[in-house]
Amino acid sequence: MDAITVVKGFKDILPEEAFNWQRVEQFARTIFADFGFKEIRVPILEKTELFTRGIGDTTDIVEKEMYTFSDRGTESLTLRPEATASVLRAYIEHNLFSQNAVLRLFTIGPMFRRERPQKGRYRQFHQIDVEVLGSDDPRIDAELMIMLVRFLNGLGLDNLNLDINSLGCSACRSTFREKVIAFLKDTQDDLCEDCRRRLHTNPLRVFDCKNETCGQIIKDAPSILDFICDDCRNHFEKVRSSLESFELPYRINHRMVRGLDYYTRTTFEVTIPQMGSQNAVVGGGRYDGLVRDLGGPDISGIGFAIGFERLMALLPPEQTAVPPAPALFIAALGNQAREVAFRLCNRLRLKGIPTEMDYEGKSLKSQMKKADKLGSRYVLILGDREIETGQGELRDMRSSTQQAVPLDQVENHIIQLEK
Ligand code: AMP
Numbered sequence: 001m002d003a004i005t006v007v008k009g010f011k012d013i014l015p016e017e018a019f020n021w022q023r024v025e026q027f028a029r030t031i032f033a034d035f036g037f038k039e040i041r042v043p044i045l046e047k048t049e050l051f052t053r054g055i056g057d058t059t060d061i062v063e064k065e066m067y068t069f070s071d072r073g074t075e076s077l078t079l080r081p082e083a084t085a086s087v088l089r090a091y092i093e094h095n096l097f098s099q100n101a102v103l104r105l106f107t108i109g110p111m112f113r114r115e116r117p118q119k120g121r122y123r124q125f126h127q128i129d130v131e132v133l134g135s136d137d138p139r140i141d142a143e144l145m146i147m148l149v150r151f152l153n154g155l156g157l158d159n160l161n162l163d164i165n166s167l168g169c170s171a172c173r174s175t176f177r178e179k180v181i182a183f184l185k186d187t188q189d190d191l192c193e194d195c196r197r198r199l200h201t202n203p204l205r206v207f208d209c210k211n212e213t214c215g216q217i218i219k220d221a222p223s224i225l226d227f228i229c230d231d232c233r234n235h236f237e238k239v240r241s242s243l244e245s246f247e248l249p250y251r252i253n254h255r256m257v258r259g260l261d262y263y264t265r266t267t268f269e270v271t272i273p274q275m276g277s278q279n280a281v282v283g284g285g286r287y288d289g290l291v292r293d294l295g296g297p298d299i300s301g302i303g304f305a306i307g308f309e310r311l312m313a314l315l316p317p318e319q320t321a322v323p324p325a326p327a328l329f330i331a332a333l334g335n336q337a338r339e340v341a342f343r344l345c346n347r348l349r350l351k352g353i354p355t356e357m358d359y360e361g362k363s364l365k366s367q368m369k370k371a372d373k374l375g376s377r378y379v380l381i382l383g384d385r386e387i388e389t390g391q392g393e394l395r396d397m398r399s400s401t402q403q404a405v406p407l408d409q410v411e412n413h414i415i416q417l418e419k
Contacts, residue, residue, distance in 0.1 A: 009115070009123025011309075019323040020312065025108055028128050028151060035147045037104040037130065042086040044110060048076040054085030054294055056261025058202040065113040079112035082260070083129035084287070084303055085294070091133055092296035102134040108308075120279055126308035136288055136300035138235050141266045142242030144302060148270065148282060149248060151306075156316040157272060160281075163253040164243075164268045166236040168228035170289065173264075176227045177203055187217050207257040223254040232265055239266050262287040266302065272314050281310045325375030327414055330357040330392075331367035333383040341382050344407060351411050372397065378417070380410060 006012060013021060029039070048068050055062050067079040080086050087105055090096070096103055108128050115121055130147075132140050145162060152160055167173060180203045188196055192211040199206070206218050228236065243250050250268075258267045267285035275281065284304025291299040328348065332341035341357050348355040356374060358367065364381070371379045381393040386407075394405040394413060405413045 007123070009117035011122055011124065016323060017312070020315075020320055021308065023321065024155065024308075024311065024315075025128075027154060028106070028108070031147060031151045031154065032104075032106050032130065035104065035143065037106045040087060040090060040105045040107050041109075042083070042090050042107060044080050044112075045077050046080055046086055046089065048078040050085050050089055050294070051078055051081060054088070054262065054290065055082065056202070058198075059205070059261055060208075061113060061260070065115055067112045067114060081113045082111055082305065083107050083109070083127060084131060084260075084262075084290070084305075087129065087131050087303075088133075088291055088294050088296070088301070092291065092294060097134065097291075097297060097299055102132060102140070104130075104132050106130045120275075120307075120310050120313065122309060128306040128308060128311075129303065130284075130305075131301060131303035133291065133301045134299055136235075136265075136286070138238035138266070139242050141239045141268075141286060141302055142246065142248075144284070144304060145243060145250070145268060146246055146248060148284075148304060148306075152270065152282075155311070156319045157314060159273060161271045161273065162248070162250040162268060163256055163271065164239070164250050164266065165224070165253055165256045166228055166232055166239075166265050167224060167257060167263050167267055167285070168232040169264055172224070172228040172232055173204075176222070176224050179222045179227060180204065180206070183221050184217070190217060202261070204257045207255055218255065221255070224257070225252070225254045235265055258283060258285055262290040262293070264288045268304070275310070275314065279310065280307075281314065282306045324354065325377070326354040326356040327376065327418065328353060328355045328378045328380060328410075329367070329371035329374060329376040330355065330380045330382060331364055331371065332357060333364055333381075335361075336384065336387055337382040340387055340407070341380075344380075344382075344410060348411055348414070353411055353414055378414060380405070382407075 051066060052062055057063070061081045066081055068076060071077050087107060106129060108126070110124050110126050112124050114123055117123060130144065132144060149162065168176065181199060184191065184199055184203065184206065188199055190213055191199070191206065192209060192214055195206045195209050195211070195214050206214055209215065256267060256269055263285040265286040265288065269280040270282040271280050282304055286300070286302040288300040291297065291301060330341040330345050332338045338359060345355045345357045356376065358370065368379060377397055379395045379397060381395065386392045391404045391406050392410065393402050395402045
C-alpha cells in the first residue's frame with residue numbers, strides 16, 4: 001500500500017529540529033519578558049470576516065491565499081494567515097484595553113497561506129508575533145526594533161539590515177495613491193496582469209510585485225516620504241532619532257510598503273544579506289486604525305512577525321545544538337535482569353535522571369553499541385550474577401573504567417559522578 005505523505009507546502013519539524021526551535025522560543029520568551037511582554041494564545045481558526053476586514057480584501061493574502069471553508073454550511077471559517085487580526089480580536093473581545101494603558105503581547109504558532117511553495121516559503125509556516133497596543137508614541141516603535149535586534153543578535157545574527165519607512169496616515173496615503181496611479185498610467189500596459197488590476201483596486205501593491213518588469217517600473221516611482229503630512233513626518237523623525245540615540249543602524253527604504261493594508265506610519269523589515277532582498281525574515285509596522293476597524297475603541301498599535309522557518313535556516317552552525325543524550329543506559333542480559341532494569345530505569349527517570357534501556361534481548365555488544373550511539377555517558381551492566389549480588393557494573397564510557405555499584409544506590413552514584 002502507498003504511504004500517505006504530508007500535504008504540499010506543509011512540513012514536519014523532526015525531533016532534532018524541534019529541539020532547536022524550542023531553544024529559540026525559550027530565548028524569545030526571555031528577551032521579550034525583559035521588555036515587558038506577556039504571552040497570549042489565540043485559536044488558529046477564525047471567522048473569515050476577521051481577515052477580510054482586518055487584512056484588507058484587495059491584498060494577495062485575502063484575494064488568493066487563505067484556507068477558507070464553510071463549517072458544514074453554518075459559517076465561513078479561515079485558518080489564520082497571520083496573527084495580528086486574531087490578537088486584536090481577543091484584545092477587543094476581552095476588553096484588555098481596560099487593564100493597562102500599554103499592553104505588550106506576543107504569540108508563537110502556525111500560520112497558513114496558500115502560496116506557491118518554494119525554498120523559504122511554505123503553506124503552513126510559523127511566526128513569532130509581537131504586538132504593542134495602546135500607544136502611538138514613536139519611542140514604542142524604536143523600542144520594538146531595539147528588542148528585535150537584541151533577539152536576532154543574541155542568536156548570532158549580527159549581519160542584518162533593518163529597513164524602515166513611513167506610510168503616513170490615511171490622508172497622506174490617499175494623496176500618495178493618486179501620485180502612484182498618475183505615475184503608472186503611461187506604463188500600465190507593461191505591468192503584469194495582477195498589477196494592471198491593482199492599479200484600480202490597490203495601487204500600492206505594485207511596490208510588492210515580484211514580477212521583474214513591474215519591479216523595474218516601480219523603481220522610479222515617487223517616494224511616499226515626499227507626501228507625508230507634518231504630523232507623520234515628525235513621528236518618523238522621532239522614530240529615527242530614538243533609534244540613533246541607541247546607535248541602532250537602519251536604512252530608509254521608501255519603496256517598502258508591506259503586503260497588508262492595515263499599516264500606517266512606521267513600517268520595518270529585517271533582511272539578512274545572504275538571503276536575497278526578496279526574503280525578509282521579519283516584517284512589521286504600525287496599525288493605528290485597525291483596532292477601531294475591527295470594532296474596538298480607537299487605540300493605536302504596532303507589531304512585527306518573525307518567520308520561524310527563515311530564522312532557523314539562518315542560524316549559524318554554533319547556534320544549533322543536538323538534544324541531550326541520556327545520562328545512563330542500562331544494558332540488561334536475560335529476562336530476570338530486564339525486569340530489574342525496567343524498574344530501575346523508570347525509578348531513575350522519576351528522579352530526573354534521563355535513562356534508557358531496550359527490551360529486545362540483544363547481546364551485550366549490541367547494547368553497548370546502542371548506548372554509544374545514543375551518546376550515553378554511563379552504562380550499567382546487569383546480568384544474572386549482578387542480580388544475585390545486588391550490584392551492577394557501572395561503566396564510564398568516556399574513561400572506559402568500571403566499578404561495582406549497589407543497585408539501590410545507582411542514582412546517588414550518577415549524581416555524584418555528574419557533579
Ligand atoms: P508577513 O506576515 O507577510 O509580514 O510576514 C512576516 C514574516 O513571516 C516574513 O518576513 C517571513 O519571514 C515569514 N513568512 C511569511 N510568509 C511565509 C511563508 N509562506 N513561508 C515561510 N515564511 C513566511
